[in-house]
Amino acid sequence: MFVEQVTNLGKQAKNVSADLAILGSDEKNNALLAIAKGLKDKTPEIIEANQKDMENGKQQGLSASFLERLFLDEQRILGMVEGLEELVTLEDPVGTVEKMVRRPNGLDIGQLRVPLGVVAIIYESRPNVTIEAAALCLKTGNAVILRGGSESIETNKILVDVIREALVNVGISADAVQLIASTEREAVQVLMKLSDYIDVLIPRGGAGLIKSVRDNSSIPVLETGMGNCHIYVDQDATIDAAVPIVLNAKVQRPSVCNAVETLLVHEDIATKFLPLVSEELLKNKVELRACERGLDLIPQAVPAKDEDWDTEYLDLILAIKVVSSFDEAVAHINQHGTSHSEVILTNDYNRSRAFLEQVDAAAVYINASSRFTDGFQFGLGAELGISTQKLHARGPMGLEALTTLKYIIYGDNQIRE
């Protein structure tokens, strides 16, 4: 039953994708504005549906932070509306031609930017992602199949109804945006095998989901989001600058993937630096888990275990390790990191360059907080997630990540000799 239902979503998305690919930017922007209007008009009904999810969630004993992400009110729906209006102002990447060259035989060869086709997104129970993901796919001419967390099913159903009604109102097929209404896990198993209809699968969420998709999908995958990020405080760091950077990276928003999880400190600066930074971190209620040498310098810390070096806390916890060399720091990062965002704090020219070269991650920083890894901070104007893999898109994914290039060749009846 799931097989047929979910496969039909794939077929319908594929069918509509050719029409979406040739929509003009004005038509796509009109659709976004129609969705914005729908959200405003249906605000009471959306809040009512969200209340059902919230009540079910409370009965299931979901955590306060989980419920906080699930919750919608008038203010948050207005945030969605504003997001759509902003997206309208961004340039549409579809239709641009890159690198057109004339070959010696007279062929003109260039690369036309086109939509990927059909995108499927599996994500957590955050209703704003339903609107954002649908809007980014529409803006880039892609059909999208959404599978949100089961806890947000009532909210997602009405949000997708609003989207589909708006699409029909502006003359676009409703099947441009489809929701997997079943909350069963089997539906995802079926989805992952639909490589005949779906061009890319984007999992957002925890390590378990991402591993399951990586191992089982026959559709190309864009992985997002796991961030076990490090800051390495080099012996030539400026202590007065390093303390606020570490503090910012840990406490400004600990629940996000670009927050720092492990602090590496060179032994030559540890005696001076660790007591100063610990004092500030402890003031901000950060639990400190330190290696043996770190414990000597931070009496309030608890001993770090091996698994701490591999843990993305997403919480007010920081692992701390004293290292004997730059090489040890880089090796630790490349072994334990998740290739997300990595920082060196230093005034040494050679080590700053070596860190950029040698650390294998989507974003590598000299002397700044890791918290900047974000599509808006990087100037992309939008963001679908942070890719931590190397193919196609690495780091914050904006509109361009939802497109591909097709070679176009203008000939004058050339044949190959």
Place this chain on the structure above:
Amino acid sequence: MFVEQVTNLGKQAKNVSADLAILGSDEKNNALLAIAKGLKDKTPEIIEANQKDMENGKQQGLSASFLERLFLDEQRILGMVEGLEELVTLEDPVGTVEKMVRRPNGLDIGQLRVPLGVVAIIYESRPNVTIEAAALCLKTGNAVILRGGSESIETNKILVDVIREALVNVGISADAVQLIASTEREAVQVLMKLSDYIDVLIPRGGAGLIKSVRDNSSIPVLETGMGNCHIYVDQDATIDAAVPIVLNAKVQRPSVCNAVETLLVHEDIATKFLPLVSEELLKNKVELRACERGLDLIPQAVPAKDEDWDTEYLDLILAIKVVSSFDEAVAHINQHGTSHSEVILTNDYNRSRAFLEQVDAAAVYINASSRFTDGFQFGLGAELGISTQKLHARGPMGLEALTTLKYIIYGDNQIRE
């Protein structure tokens, strides 16, 4: 046993990849020239090993065309040497920085081109691919694990020995290039799961291999090569130009992926065009398989079956279909094509533009032979294969397809507000 052996290759490749990533272009070019010298010096031994594969192949009853691809002589080894010398002259994409911008907060953010890391390639029994694949990966600073067809195992062993000896001679770890020496299929099953060590898996070969890899790999895959290519002869095509283009696309080299397999002809031009083109094709010993309407115009053709529209012949066979409209042609291509190379022959402005937009393929042509889809013809200077998927690289893959972009951020102690 396989698990441990193949896993070790992955670990060793990963270990050496960090050192390869920071090699300068001169060092990498020296290595390529050392390999070229090794091939020249060891030519007799290589030919001897190849003779063993050829004899085994003959005993196994392999086809003449298979054996022709497997065969090496002095001339072909010289071809490999020249290929390496040409590769030395190409620009190294690693280390360039793209799109560096200064953000309002003073952060300088750009994208540094870096190697993918570890590349694994599964390919057919063509010894030249062993050298080409290893050389392209070396030039781009990637470690590579090679798995060639079992029929070429003796040749591959000595070729990889020559490569590894040359690497050690110029001070590069031999593990930059490793061969899976086992010819068992289980080795590939193990390889496909090594996502902890391998960054990208590139299958080259038949539909069965590609499907197996797509379904079973937990490593991101770059698919190459299947080409069920079409030429659509529009009612406004120039017949005098269309005949030689169809002939070129079918007979110049029928065994390759960019050869045409199906000819679509608009009904308004079929009566004039089909007899003319058939005459030339038949002179060149092409078997013609036509739809019902086509059979009326080509007495020598045999009836096409449904499966013909989905078959990549790679042989002197051409399927022919008369269509009633441009839309029917595009729909046929998008349903039956493999997203490789698709051609329209026309003098109509609007339909030429519509074809470029609406046909979903890696390379879409107006008025030229499909045979140009090739890294050298497109000016890339090298080619690892033709990608028929949409993520990361589409169409001919040159050196850049073996690299990725890493965000680098130069700060002045910025923190996020």
